[in-house]
Amino acid sequence: MIKHTTSTFTLRDKLNHLLARTGLRRDRFRVQPGLYTLGNPDKQSSVFVTANYGLSFDKLRAALFGVDCYILVLDTKGINVWCAAGKGTFGTEELIHRIDSVKLKQHVDHDMLILPQLGAPGVAAHEVTERTGFRIEYGPVRAEDLPEYLRNYKATPEMRRVRFNLLDRLILIPVEVTHMLLPAIIITVFLYLVSGPLAALAILAIVVANLIIFPILLPWIPTPNFSTKGFLLGSIVAIPFFLLAFFDNPLAEWWKRVGYALPYLLILPSLVGFIGLTTTGVTTYASRSGVEREISAYFPVMFWMLCGGTLLGVIFRFIR
């Protein structure tokens, strides 16, 4: 059964985009897998393949404004093209199955499929050709480059590169905020009650450092990996807290003052470093073996600093 779609967004589509971009409702933003027509395609019209994540499908159909074509939507369980390709759901088997189930050969007279370049980790083009007769052309990374690509079916080197520029990083902030909001509020309130305003403020500082400053400054923090970038940022954030805690009790003995202040210097760098490490997955360039090396090199240090800082904080909470 062929469905029809358009290149324009309804108010409901725009609401879905907002809910997806804020992480409020991303999981259920899905499109029915299958074959779609856009405009009035005939047997010579191009076939574009995409994932059944709503944003992937919508980016594609918007980029194909004015083009009469087919869109073949694979069942990627509502996951975007690149991630699904990594998992194999945007993959050779699903593509072959979908070509078969929509009876694509009855709809077109040619043998070319245009796939997004980022689908390539999951799809072996030569195997699809061998088993179905369809040739695969990998289009550009970004759907917005499709109009230029379609002029001569050639992607420029620039179209073939993924980026992670400031805008790409900023657009991810709302999703991260949504994910971190509830635990951050709980820990902030808890620390305010058991320790005081400074400890509560430190949690807010961690959230701001990791969710806003870290992604903005990512390329410019002068260390070569995520843990140390976060660690460095966390250390800078920790300094005012350390000083405030130290000078907050001018009449106490010096060792008590160090005890009050030192937890900030242990906890903030390790926690900001750890959360920095967990952002590897949202970047467009961290490699599997690189992340493995980074975890084994820095995770133990960050873990013990966090434990030590917490223990010290608890102990000096009772030594007043």
Added chain:
Amino acid sequence: MKSKYLETTLRYNAELCTGCGMCSSVCPHGVFTQTGHVAQLIRPTACMECGACARNCPVEAITVEAGFGCAVAQFVAALKGSKEPTCNCC
């Protein structure tokens, strides 16, 4: 420093290459280029081990230990006792 993201598990055997150009087409980081009738590995340190080149090489001239460069996925895998990094966030 130990962890610079400069090492990679990507391996390329130029002797097997038939010059189809697929690897330089699918790589999102310009790791390969096509010069004459053979692919050349020009930026190995930029490799993110996504596996696109190896999967699309018809003569298996390229190998890479592909997977998610995601710490969350690797922590989840470690907790589940699974070898492959896995998660449900993307």
